[in-house]
Amino acid sequence: MTAATAEVLGPLLHRCAQGDEKALEQLYRLTSPQLFALVLRMLRRRDWAEEAMQECYVRIWQHAGDYSPAQSQPLTWMSRIVRNHCIDWLRKPQLEVPDADGTIVEAWADDAPGPLARLAQNQDSRRIAECLKRLEAIQRQVIALAFFDDLSHSEIAQRLSAPLGTVKSWCRRGLERLKGCLS
Amino acid sequence: MNYRNPELQQQLANEYVIGTLRGPARRRFEAIMFFDAALRRTVRETEAQLLPIIYALPEVTPPASVWRGVSRRVRALRPAPPMWSWESVYFWRLLAGGLGLACLVLAMTLTLPGQPAPTTAHMALLADPQSHVAALMARVAPDGHVRIATLQDLGERVGANKSLELWAIPEGGKPRSLGVIAANGPTDVNRPEAMQSAAVLAVSLEPQGGSPTGAPTGPVLWVGKLVDL
Numbered sequence: 001m002t003a004a005t006a007e008v009l010g011p012l013l014h015r016c017a018q019g020d021e022k023a024l025e026q027l028y029r030l031t032s033p034q035l036f037a038l039v040l041r042m043l044r045r046r047d048w049a050e051e052a053m054q055e056c057y058v059r060i061w062q063h064a065g066d067y068s069p070a071q072s073q074p075l076t077w078m079s080r081i082v083r084n085h086c087i088d089w090l091r092k093p094q095l096e097v098p099d100a101d102g103t104i105v106e107a108w109a110d111d112a113p114g115p116l117a118r119l120a121q122n123q124d125s126r127r128i129a130e131c132l133k134r135l136e137a138i139q140r141q142v143i144a145l146a147f148f149d150d151l152s153h154s155e156i157a158q159r160l161s162a163p164l165g166t167v168k169s170w171c172r173r174g175l176e177r178l179k180g181c182l183s
Numbered sequence: 184m185n186y187r188n189p190e191l192q193q194q195l196a197n198e199y200v201i202g203t204l205r206g207p208a209r210r211r212f213e214a215i216m217f218f219d220a221a222l223r224r225t226v227r228e229t230e231a232q233l234l235p236i237i238y239a240l241p242e243v244t245p246p247a248s249v250w251r252g253v254s255r256r257v258r259a260l261r262p263a264p265p266m267w268s269w270e271s272v273y274f275w276r277l278l279a280g281g282l283g284l285a286c287l288v289l290a291m292t293l294t295l296p297g298q299p300a301p302t303t304a305h306m307a308l309l310a311d312p313q314s315h316v317a318a319l320m321a322r323v324a325p326d327g328h329v330r331i332a333t334l335q336d337l338g339e340r341v342g343a344n345k346s347l348e349l350w351a352i353p354e355g356g357k358p359r360s361l362g363v364i365a366a367n368g369p370t371d372v373n374r375p376e377a378m379q380s381a382a383v384l385a386v387s388l389e390p391q392g393g394s395p396t397g398a399p400t401g402p403v404l405w406v407g408k409l410v411d412l
């Protein structure tokens with residue numbers, strides 16, 4: 001599946017807001033593979049990911065009326081709901097979160113064909129792919145560890161065996177450069 | 184920290200979206216965003232630019248059981264015919280209160296059309312009645328839609344097997360349930376009928392899933408008066 005466009009997803013969200021369960025099913029078919037990949041990556045456990053996905057789509061269904069096409073793309077709006085749900089999930093007290101698998105550091109290195117190539121294929125993410133390419137590899141890796149593995153600055157510092165202050169500055173400068181390029 | 188500084192706002196928005204803004208700082212940021220439209224806009228713009236990064240992940244089709252679960256949960260949310268469910272909730276609640284026949288009259292008056300629509304927005308800061316420390320902020324839209332957000336994670340106060348329930352209390356009246364709210368983060372409540380002439384919002388500690396009786400059964404942890412905006 002290539003990414004479904006806003007022209008398709010927007011009206012589906014609108015129909016969900018009116019209580020059309022068929023529209024939710026179509027929306028789910030079109031968006032769940034991308035969003036499940038995100039949930040699985042962030043939560044790291046399949047059983048959690050499957051449960052969280054259900055909660056996310058119920059939330060999307062309940063809040064579809066709040067979606068405004070003028071403010072965001074449908075998938076951006078949905079991925080915000082999903083991401084915030086995963087972040088809340090991982091912050092539950094007494095939750096034993098398994099370690100991230102650590103593949104990100106290599107995958108986001110300079111010459112790896114994976115993530116950047118995938119980003120470049122998609123119309124919605126081509127721009128961020130170009131801008132990510134302009135970052136130093138280490139800035140890109142730090143951003144990916146924070147975003148996909150939901151690691152804190154200090155967890156990233158541990159993983160990369162780098163001083164905390166350095167990691168913070170990689171992250172901040174990387175984000176500033178990325179934002180500057182995207183604006 | 185001066186949240187009005189646009190550079191700092193952008194920096195915090197970046198960290199919020201990418202996920203390195205954490206813990207109390209994240210909650211504080213969300214509470215400010217809740218009331219600050221400009222900050223919300225900055226975050227939305229940042230999300231629009233950064234969130235497409237999710238396309239970097241290869242797609243994974245979830246098992247069919249996930250859709251079945253979504254579908255089941257959504258069906259369970261289907262509203263009963265509105266008049267009937269509204270009346271029955273009222274009927275049983277008031278009957279339990281021992282008000283008898285008078286309540287039927289009241290229920291009928293309340294269903295009469297033509298009640299004046301409220302026109303102003305309200306807000307309330309809900310604080311511990313003893314320590315006066317604020318824990319939640321609520322905003323009530325003119326149509327009765329309530330958005331309430333915790334100012335910090337209240338999970339510890341709630342504990343396991345308990346829920347926080349929000350109540351609207353009219354002047355001299357009985358608390359009306361607005362449902363269970365999240366112990367951490369914002370909750371949206373759309374029960375305008377329960378917000379009619381509400382003067383105070385309160386949050387009580389209840390068994391998991393909310394009060395079984397329709398009236399508060401546990402201690403009231405936070406209370407706030409509604410003020411005009």
